[in-house]
Amino acid sequence: MSATEFGIIRRYFTRQRSRREEVLIGIGDDAAVLRVPVGHDLVVCMDTLVAGVHFPAATPPAAIGHKALAVNLSDLAAMGAEPLAATLALTLPENDPEWLEEFSRGLLTLADHYDLQLIGGDTTRGPLTVTLQAHGLVPPGQALRRQGARSGDRIYVTGTLGDAGLALCLQEAAAPWLRQRLEYPEPRIEAGMRLRKNASAAIDISDGLLADLGHLLEADCLGATLSLESLPRSDAFLSALQGLDAGKQDLHHELPLTSGDDYELCFTVPPDRCSAVARELAGLPCGCTVVGEVTRQPGIRCLRKDGSAYQPATSGYRHFG
Numbered sequence: 001m002s003a004t005e006f007g008i009i010r011r012y013f014t015r016q017r018s019r020r021e022e023v024l025i026g027i028g029d030d031a032a033v034l035r036v037p038v039g040h041d042l043v044v045c046m047d048t049l050v051a052g053v054h055f056p057a058a059t060p061p062a063a064i065g066h067k068a069l070a071v072n073l074s075d076l077a078a079m080g081a082e083p084l085a086a087t088l089a090l091t092l093p094e095n096d097p098e099w100l101e102e103f104s105r106g107l108l109t110l111a112d113h114y115d116l117q118l119i120g121g122d123t124t125r126g127p128l129t130v131t132l133q134a135h136g137l138v139p140p141g142q143a144l145r146r147q148g149a150r151s152g153d154r155i156y157v158t159g160t161l162g163d164a165g166l167a168l169c170l171q172e173a174a175a176p177w178l179r180q181r182l183e184y185p186e187p188r189i190e191a192g193m194r195l196r197k198n199a200s201a202a203i204d205i206s207d208g209l210l211a212d213l214g215h216l217l218e219a220d221c222l223g224a225t226l227s228l229e230s231l232p233r234s235d236a237f238l239s240a241l242q243g244l245d246a247g248k249q250d251l252h253h254e255l256p257l258t259s260g261d262d263y264e265l266c267f268t269v270p271p272d273r274c275s276a277v278a279r280e281l282a283g284l285p286c287g288c289t290v291v292g293e294v295t296r297q298p299g300i301r302c303l304r305k306d307g308s309a310y311q312p313a314t315s316g317y318r319h320f321g
């Protein structure tokens with residue numbers, strides 16, 4: 001590594017507030033050293049964002065930094081883990097101080113918010129690509145899984161669905177709050193941690209509710225019915241759709257079901273655990289909503305208020321089973 005590269009790392013990536021006692025050696029050596037506290041399992045995940053694929057090249061750099069970490073924290077949340085540390089592999093087309101200043105600010109602000117320490121990484125030259133690996137902790141055996149749902153379990157989601165997808169559709173015309181949902185997703189860490197004891201299965205919604213709930217159900221060869229009217233939609237989502245012409249009104253159902261990038265959690269709860277979940281999650285700003293029920297019959301059936309079936313038009317969604 002050249003002097004400039006090490007300068008970049010020192011300048012932009014070591015200025016963090018959060019210092020975790022579990023980190024014995026952080027940035028600066030050949031590798032980081034962590035001491036996993038006795039009585040915890042270590043949860044590890046990784047996600048890559050490629051410019052032009054996962055975000056438009058013109059995305060504000062602070063949003064890229066935030067999102068690169070947020071998508072990983074969302075995976076930790078879906079496992080019920082508490083964030084601990086992360087490593088960052090950064091491929092940059094050029095040494096652009098302004099870009100790095102903003103990128104690292106977006107990333108480290110979110111890291112500090114969750115008391116997560118950046119403990120190392122790799123810096124290379126090439127087309128803009130950001131890979132993050134996150135590490136989290138759970139009490140032994142308590143990690144939430146995709147597997148574990150049972151027929152009759154209630155299906156929940158946190159927050160609201162379709163906001164990021166609508167922001168992507170509307171581009172510059174998207175209201176600031178919707179744009180914020182797309183560029184600065186808030187990982188549902190606190191919700192995930194509170195679900196450890198009561199959820200039977202969990203997944204985060206990165207590719208749309210139907211696709212991700214599909215993965216959860218597939219793990220146990222199950223299916224589901226979803227109630228369209230119960231899908232949680234934000235006020236910003238509803239008022240933005242009011243402004244669109246009649247031909248676009250299908251987006252009302254379609255986006256919450258099929259659009260990605262919401263980074264909410266989808267989880268299942270046995271009926272006798274629902275009141276405990278309501279208690280545990282009460283007071284979290286994101287809230288949670290029951291949207292359906294797990295069935296023995298495979299496939300996901302979306303039902304309108306009158307009981308008739310709704311089939312989303314989007315080709316991106318593949319039925320399973």
Ligand code: ADP
Pocket residue numbers: 001009013026027028029030031032088089090118119120121122123
């Ligand atoms: P090596 O050559 O031994 O692989 P490097 O010279 O690439 O190590 O990195 C020096 C130190 O800087 C290491 O501790 C590494 O983890 C850290 N580092 C490199 N790139 C980044 C980055 N983008 N973010 C955080 N830490 C980084």
Ligand code: MG
Pocket residue numbers: 029030
């Ligand atoms: Mg080395």
